[in-house]
Amino acid sequence: MANTSLTPELVKLTTELASAFAQSQKVISANARIRLFYQNPEATDLFRKVNEYGEELRNKHMAGMPPSEEEIAKFDALRQNVVENDTCRGFLEARQELDTLLSTVNQYLCLAIEKGVAPTDEEVADSMQQQMSACSCGGGCHGNCEDCDSDCDHKHHEGAEHECCCGGHGDDHECCCGGHGEGHECKCGKH
Numbered sequence: 001m002a003n004t005s006l007t008p009e010l011v012k013l014t015t016e017l018a019s020a021f022a023q024s025q026k027v028i029s030a031n032a033r034i035r036l037f038y039q040n041p042e043a044t045d046l047f048r049k050v051n052e053y054g055e056e057l058r059n060k061h062m063a064g065m066p067p068s069e070e071e072i073a074k075f076d077a078l079r080q081n082v083v084e085n086d087t088c089r090g091f092l093e094a095r096q097e098l099d100t101l102l103s104t105v106n107q108y109l110c111l112a113i114e115k116g117v118a119p120t121d122e123e124v125a126d127s128m129q130q131q132m133s134a135c136s137c138g139g140g141c142h143g144n145c146e147d148c149d150s151d152c153d154h155k156h157h158e159g160a161e162h163e164c165c166c167g168g169h170g171d172d173h174e175c176c177c178g179g180h181g182e183g184h185e186c187k188c189g190k191h
Contacts, residue, residue, distance in 0.1 A: 017105075021101070026097065026101070027098065027101070029094075030094035030095075030097045030098050031094070033090040033091055033093070033094035034091055034094050034095065036087055036090065036091075037087050037088065037090065037091035037094075040087045042085070042087075043085055043087035043088045043091070046078075046081050046082050046085055046088055047082055047088055047091075049078055049081075050075070050078040050079050050081070050082050053074065053075055053078055054075060057071055057072075057075060103128070104124065104128070107124050107127055107128055108124055111123060111124060111127060
């Protein structure tokens with residue numbers, strides 16, 4: 001048995017839940033699309049290029065030199081190549097589906113711990129909606145927007161929803177969503 005703080009009963013229930021997820025057609029399908037992506041050199045190269053250029057722009061921005069309009073246009077063109085590639089798009093959609101599944105399960109667990117009883121579907125939906133609308137910077141920073149400089153808004157592309165997994169947009173900023181384009185995962189200081 002793994003070294004955890006779970007009781008044997010909770011380990012059993014958690015293992016059953018994990019097994020149910022692993023056998024779920026939705027999870028199997030998402031994992032298949034992710035594997036297809038990693039087996040496709042063209043798709044992984046497109047993804048690598050957009051990530052490397054995004055990192056270059058991030059570093060430039062962190063050094064106090066905001067990207068030029070031309071650089072932003074180049075990044076947008078690279079990102080569009082990723083979005084237009086079926087394998088890349090399948091990969092991004094699959095990751096988003098898995099992230100959504102995990103977020104939903106986590107929300108059930110958090111509310112159960114908080115309330116002392118299992119929450120209803122409606123309570124979970126309401127709680128998730130509150131988290132998504134808690135941030136005034138255009139996404140769900142889980143209510144921790146005291147440091148938000150509203151820099152999110154200028155990078156919302158094509159209506160993609162932005163969700164920040166941090167308390168703001170400093171060095172520990174991590175976007176875990178489709179913000180800044182389809183499935184862009186930015187682990188940066190700014191956008």
